Amino acid sequence: MRRALGLLALAALGALLVWAVTGLADFGHPRGPYATAGVDLMLKERHVDNTVVGVTFDLRGIDTLGEELILFCAALGATLLLRSQRGEGRAEEAAERSEAERPRIPPSLRAAGAYLVGPTLMLAVYAIAHGYLTPGGGFQGGVIAAAALLLVYAAGQLVAIERVRPVALVELAEAVGAAAYVLVAIGGIVFAAVAMGNFLGFGTEGSLISGGTIPVLNAAVGVEVTGALTLILTEFLDQARLRHSRS
Amino acid sequence: MSALHTVALLAVAVTATATVLVREPPRQLVVAGFFGLALAVLFMVLGAPDVALSQIGVSTVAVPVMGLLTLARMARREDEEDE
Numbered sequence: 362m363r364r365a366l367g368l369l370a371l372a373a374l375g376a377l378l379v380w381a382v383t384g385l386a387d388f389g390h391p392r393g394p395y396a397t398a399g400v401d402l403m404l405k406e407r408h409v410d411n412t413v414v415g416v417t418f419d420l421r422g423i424d425t426l427g428e429e430l431i432l433f434c435a436a437l438g439a440t441l442l443l444r445s446q447r448g449e450g451r452a453e454e455a456a457e458r459s460e461a462e463r464p465r466i467p468p469s470l471r472a473a474g475a476y477l478v479g480p481t482l483m484l485a486v487y488a489i490a491h492g493y494l495t496p497g498g499g500f501q502g503g504v505i506a507a508a509a510l511l512l513v514y515a516a517g518q519l520v521a522i523e524r525v526r527p528v529a530l531v532e533l534a535e536a537v538g539a540a541a542y543v544l545v546a547i548g549g550i551v552f553a554a555v556a557m558g559n560f561l562g563f564g565t566e567g568s569l570i571s572g573g574t575i576p577v578l579n580a581a582v583g584v585e586v587t588g589a590l591t592l593i594l595t596e597f598l599d600q601a602r603l604r605h606s607r608s
Numbered sequence: 609m610s611a612l613h614t615v616a617l618l619a620v621a622v623t624a625t626a627t628v629l630v631r632e633p634p635r636q637l638v639v640a641g642f643f644g645l646a647l648a649v650l651f652m653v654l655g656a657p658d659v660a661l662s663q664i665g666v667s668t669v670a671v672p673v674m675g676l677l678t679l680a681r682m683a684r685r686e687d688e689e690d691e
Contacts, residue, residue: 388609413658488661496657504665511673590670597677 407559408566409575414493418578422557425578426546429585433539436589443596466516474516481509489583493572499579503586510591514598531591538585545574545581616650637675641668 403415417425489502549558561573569576623643630636644667651660 388613411658413656497661498658501658501661501665504662504669508665508669511669594670594673594677597674597681601677601680 404566407572407575408563409572410494410567411492411496411498413496414498414579415572415575417498418493418575418582419557419559419572422546422578425582426542426557429539429542429582432589433535433585436535436592439593440596443600446600471516474512478509478512478516481505481512485509485587489580490569492579492583493575494567494569499582499584500586502583504590506583506587507590507594511594528592528595531588531595533588534584535588535592538581538583538588541581542578542585545578549574612653616646616653619646620650622646633679634676637672637679640675641672644668644671 399416400412403409403412403419407415407419409415409419485502485506485508487502488497488505489499492498492502546557549556549560552558552560559573559575561577563573564571620643623639623646627636627640627643630639644663647667648660648663651657651663
């Protein structure tokens with residue numbers, strides 16, 4: 362009975378979906394007006410090549426501010442919740458013990474991990490630094506940077522990762538990134554009379570100095586995302602290790 | 609729609625179905641990573657490299673790792689309850 366009802370609902374939903382799809386415009390047509398207007402506007406008014414990053418950090422910069430604060434709060438909340446479940450000292454103790462008990466990681470995996478750390482970090486820096494010139498940007502670069510730190514762990518260098526991601530520094534990066542974005546937004550009020558106003562010189566399009574406040578905000582988001590993601594993954598890792606050492 | 613679009617869309621359909629059909633959570637996470645990668649290829653083919661980069665970062669790095677760590681922790685808890 363339940364199965365029949367479910368199948369009936371699915372069939373009805375499928376029919377509605379097919380009906381909706383037949384009413385869609387043809388694939389790729391018509392082009393939305395913003396497809397060209399956005400590129401034009403960003404290139405001429407802001408001297409930025411990557412329209413996506415330009416729109417994200419300028420036209421709809423306030424939305425991005427909200428998004429960034431969401432990530433900030435999420436990382437903060439996850440950390441608070443997970444840390445309340447364990448003492449600070451216990452985590453380090455457990456980490457040391459679990460390192461000793463750790464099953465052997467295949468040398469090939471360690472080598473691959475260690476080899477990939479450098480290029481991945483390089484890609485992250487490139488994605489952030491050239492975000493407003495080529496595809497990329499603060500968010501993408503930040504995620505890649507956090508992935509590089511994870512690779513250090515995958516390579517089995519737990520001792521190394523303790524040094525690479527001192528928790529205080531990661532927390533600081535998260536806070537500084539978020540604060541820098543807010544400060545630039547307020548700077549708009551001071552220097553351009555509107556919040557998020559682009560108050561720096563626009564520079565030459567295609568060069569590293571272009572887009573006014575866009576590269577600054579881009580870098581702020583990069584630092585913030587790296588910090589937030591590393592913090593969340595670190596807490597998750599600590600949780601898994603804590604259990605590991607207790608069993 | 610070009611052949612490339614069709615291939616990318618098909619890859620998304622296949623990996624998405626596979627994600628649903630695999631019932632074991634750890635395996636499912638890995639398959640879901642491939643699903644994310646297929647989506648990234650589709651975004652790339654559709655001319656949105658920025659979105660593709662975000663997709664790669666989130667679906668092949670952040671989500672599988674968080675999922676695996678959560679599963680690792682839950683497995684330990686079950687071990688403790690058995691003892």
